[in-house]
Amino acid sequence: MTVWIDAAAGASGDMLLGALVGAGVPLAALQDAVDAVAPEPVTLRVEEVRRGALAATRVHVDVTESHHHRTWRDVRSMLTGHELALTVFERLAVAEAAVHGTTPDEVHFHEVGALDAIADIVGVCAGFEHLGATEVTVSPVAVGSGTVETAHGTLPVPPPAVAELLRGVPTFAGPVAMELCTPTGAALLTTLATAYGPQPPMVVNRIGVGAGGRDPEGHANVLRLFRGLEASTSGSERPVLLECNVDDLDPRVWPAVLTALLETGAADAWLTPILMKKGRPAHTLSVLVDAGHAAVVRTEIFRQTTTIGLREQPLTKHALDREMLPIQVDGHTIAVKLARHEGVVVNAQPEYDDVARAAASLRRPVNEVLTEAQDLCRAFLGTGS
Structure with a gap:
């Protein structure tokens, strides 16, 4: 299973939970995992919402009021046997210790140690284990800008713990002046990611859109999760360029030729006016096609034009x-x-x-x-x- 996480609008634990449910992970699988570790009652509840112009899934974490600030030792004892969730919390503890000048065992998690954050982390980890994801690629992460109010007072965005967690990870400011990536979101992304970048070659079968709790004007506060199978980039998937020079075809025919080639499977087709030997005006026909469709398109070029030969070369293509x-x-x-x-x-x-x-x-x-x-x-x- 291949997963791509689009964090171009930010990331948080509840956004990841919503994206997982939207991508087909049963809510019961997440609830069971949370029930197994939560020291107090925690209920996950799904709501279909809109963020900007997008329909999205929001997962509410309903907890009883608790002011317990747990240390890394406390959390570690709760999560015995849950290795992925332990790794996420350890990453948080190390980052918090680094920015506050203490040791991980002395860190009091405050917000991230609350029941809802424990539920976020355990639920998300259970969701990815349910997917059986072997490759998880994460896009560059939007962190926002401005300031945020925390238990440590007013901090710049990204907060120090988020900045520490995202060291070495592609990030960018904006697109709005608010905190877009939380410490929990940053710890989850950096633990789950096997690579960073744009969507990899994959056959997508489900897309989940997870909603954040806020709905700022002009910004769709969502995280998208694409799940599917890896698509091979070798052999028949490689693009090739087919070209030929034609000087004896009625120019009025060319629009029909280009249309026929596109309908046959060409990704693109175009003409370039040229001047051949002895001053003869002509056109170069260029056709871009996946190698797997090249044979059919070659046949169509010979059928539609007067050319008696083709040049062919493999290409490397970079698409946005x-x-x-x-x-x-x-x-x-x-x-x-x-x-x-x-x-x-x-x-x-x-x-x-x-x-x-x-x-x-x-x-x-x-x-x-x-x-x-x-x-x-x-x-x-x-x-x-």
Whole structure:
């Protein structure tokens, strides 16, 4: 089982719990694990909510009021036999000791030692054990900015313990001025992760969207979890470039040729005007295709054009993570394609066909509607949402 965690909007224990339940982990499996260690009654409760424009799953941790501040020794005795959860708490203890100048055994966990945090950590660890995840890749983590109120007073974001836990991990500030990654979230991510980066090659079969407790304006406070099977990047999955020079085809035929190649399985196809020997005008046909579809596309090139030979070369392709989100222009929905680099939106473009349909319905010039849509798209740039 391969898992990718999208922490571009931050991370916390309850967000991870919600993402696990949303991705198909039974709530009973998490509750049973918590019941086995909790010294006082703890109940996990699921609520379907919205964060920004996204539907998400929130897991509430209902506990009786408790002011018990447990030490690492206390927690360690509670979690005997729960190795993954012990590792998470040990990581927390070491980080807290480092920032406060003490030893792990003397650390009083305060917030993270409360019953709800114990439930978060034990529940999340049980959820990942239920998934049987062998590879867990975590995106760059949004930590937020500004300040946060803690048991130690007002602290900068990221708080010292979070900064310590995320040493050596790809992180970034923002996208809003608030604490986005909690110490519990940071400890869980760094314990579970086998790698960091964008979504790896995988066949996704379930997606869980876990909600944080807050719902700030303009920011979808969620963590996404993709689960599935590893997809091989060797052999038939490698992209190849097919090319040929054509100087004896009626130019009016080319649009139909490009359409046919895309319908046959090409990822992209385009023309470049060139000048051949003896001054003959011509075109270079370039076709990008996965190696597994190359044979079919080669046949279609020979069938659709006058070429009698092809050049072929393997490529290495780097693609940004992409996602479609809707915007509204004068009451009409227009899809926007977002492209992310290391979790941050670097490109946001409205779909032209949607713009043209909206312009026709509104009886406005296409260029005017396009400009308005592009202005709205700028709000996405530089964000993780």
